[in-house]
Amino acid sequence: MDKVNRDKDNIITLAIESSCDETSAAVLRGGRKILSNIIATQIPVHRKFGGVVPEIASRKHIINIMPVIDEALSQGEVELKDIDQVAVTYGPGLVGALLVGVSAAKSLAFTLDVPLIGVNHLEGHIFANFLSWPELKPPFVALVVSGGHTSLVHVKDYNSFRLMGQTRDDAAGEAFDKVARVMGLPYPGGPQIDKLAQAGNPMAIDFPRALQEKGNYEFSFSGLKSAVLNYLNSMKLKGIEINKADVAASFQNAVIEVLLAKALDAVRETGCDTLVLAGGVAANSSLERRLREITEKNNIKFYFPDKILCTDNAAMIGCRGYYQSLAGGYSDLYLNAVPGLALTDL
Ligand code: KG4
Ligand code: ZN
Numbered sequence: 001m002d003k004v005n006r007d008k009d010n011i012i013t014l015a016i017e018s019s020c021d022e023t024s025a026a027v028l029r030g031g032r033k034i035l036s037n038i039i040a041t042q043i044p045v046h047r048k049f050g051g052v053v054p055e056i057a058s059r060k061h062i063i064n065i066m067p068v069i070d071e072a073l074s075q076g077e078v079e080l081k082d083i084d085q086v087a088v089t090y091g092p093g094l095v096g097a098l099l100v101g102v103s104a105a106k107s108l109a110f111t112l113d114v115p116l117i118g119v120n121h122l123e124g125h126i127f128a129n130f131l132s133w134p135e136l137k138p139p140f141v142a143l144v145v146s147g148g149h150t151s152l153v154h155v156k157d158y159n160s161f162r163l164m165g166q167t168r169d170d171a172a173g174e175a176f177d178k179v180a181r182v183m184g185l186p187y188p189g190g191p192q193i194d195k196l197a198q199a200g201n202p203m204a205i206d207f208p209r210a211l212q213e214k215g216n217y218e219f220s221f222s223g224l225k226s227a228v229l230n231y232l233n234s235m236k237l238k239g240i241e242i243n244k245a246d247v248a249a250s251f252q253n254a255v256i257e258v259l260l261a262k263a264l265d266a267v268r269e270t271g272c273d274t275l276v277l278a279g280g281v282a283a284n285s286s287l288e289r290r291l292r293e294i295t296e297k298n299n300i301k302f303y304f305p306d307k308i309l310c311t312d313n314a315a316m317i318g319c320r321g322y323y324q325s326l327a328g329g330y331s332d333l334y335l336n337a338v339p340g341l342a343l344t345d346l
Contacts, residue, residue, distance in 0.1 A: 006084060008326065014083045014108065015318030016069070018101030019093025019121045020147070021052045023064035026314035027076030031322040032130055035076035037308075037315040040064045047187045051177065058096030065104050072314070083112055087321025090118040090331075091341025092148060098337035106333050117321040118331035121312075122149055122343045123161070125278040127323065128305040128316035136303055141272050143263045145287075146279030147173035147188070150219045150259075151343060152266045155276070159327040163343045164266050165217025172255055173281045175221040179228050179251050183244060193248045194284050200249030205231060207254040215269070217262055224254055256287050260294055267300055277304035280311045
């Protein structure tokens with residue numbers, strides 16, 4: 001492959017993601033063509049502890065990172081000398097986990113003498129949509145719902161964002177995982193609740209919906225989580241057997257209704273005609289269906305990523321890194337992990 005004078009549509013980006021419990025490396029040609037996207041998940045390792053154990057995650061990333069990068073290069077049919085730039089997640093996430101990816105990316109960028117691009121993980125989730133939808137272009141409103149974050153973002157252009165609001169406490173995915181845990185379901189709880197809810201009645205139990213005032217784009221899910229716990233405890237004390245499917249469906253419905261209402265308001269306020277869903281919870285079948293219905297009814301275009309691109313992966317980091325690099329958003333070799341990195345108001 002001829003690296004000299006490669007035009008921007010043919011730039012080869014090696015991307016690395018290690019912010020939580022997935023070690024992933026991807027190779028992209030240009031901004032949107034995935035040549036490979038290797039994901040080594042640690043879910044089975046953490047499942048026995050009921051959640052991610054940060055120290056174990058870091059150690060597993062160290063073991064997995066080089067084989068995952070090798071596999072991404074091999075499946076992408078490129079060699080190290082073909083790499084034009086290296087993109088890596090530097091936050092938000094678990095500090096020890098992030099450091100593994102950041103260190104690997106810095107070493108590669110230094111030895112290959114190519115630019116390094118530090119990528120915000122949440123921006124990566126939004127950009128997963130560009131990989132699934134070639135025609136998608138900003139402006140749009142993005143609803144980011146992951147294990148660690150719930151945010152509404154006005155994406156004005158590829159490098160211009162405004163954070164409209166985010167969660168004050170638990171993220172949507174975190175609430176799914178915690179409710180699942182008290183119901184005795186394995187980690188991660190989101191997909192389990194999703195499945196169980198399909199057999200339940202979403203109107204069976206009236207769980208609370210927080211911060212419902214119009215124009216408020218903040219979220220709060222910890223009260224809802226406590227309400228589910230209180231319900232389960234009080235039923236147990238009374239010796240009443242619960243219908244788990246009804247609890248799952250009613251909880252899920254409370255989360256979805258809040259997300260739906262705020263996303264719709266945000267689209268209206270910005271004057272956008274497009275809503276984009278992103279993050280691990282985007283894989284929720286009911287959320288996707290109800291957003292599709294409500295956007296159709298309101299003449300809003302709706303996009304969500306392929307399932308494999310909803311949860312953590314390096315391809316989305318490569319896509320974000322590519323567009324960031326077009327605006328000169330490079331990092332130097334002092335790049336460090338930033339566990340609490342906020343979504344940048346650009
Ligand atoms: O984006 P992600 O892979 O990791 C973070 O960046 O946080 O999201 C993982 C989260 C977990 O909380 C998981 O339970 C949730 O996404 N999730 C789901 C579904 N699939 C994954 N939540 C609800 N329904 C699903 N089908
Ligand atoms: Zn994520």
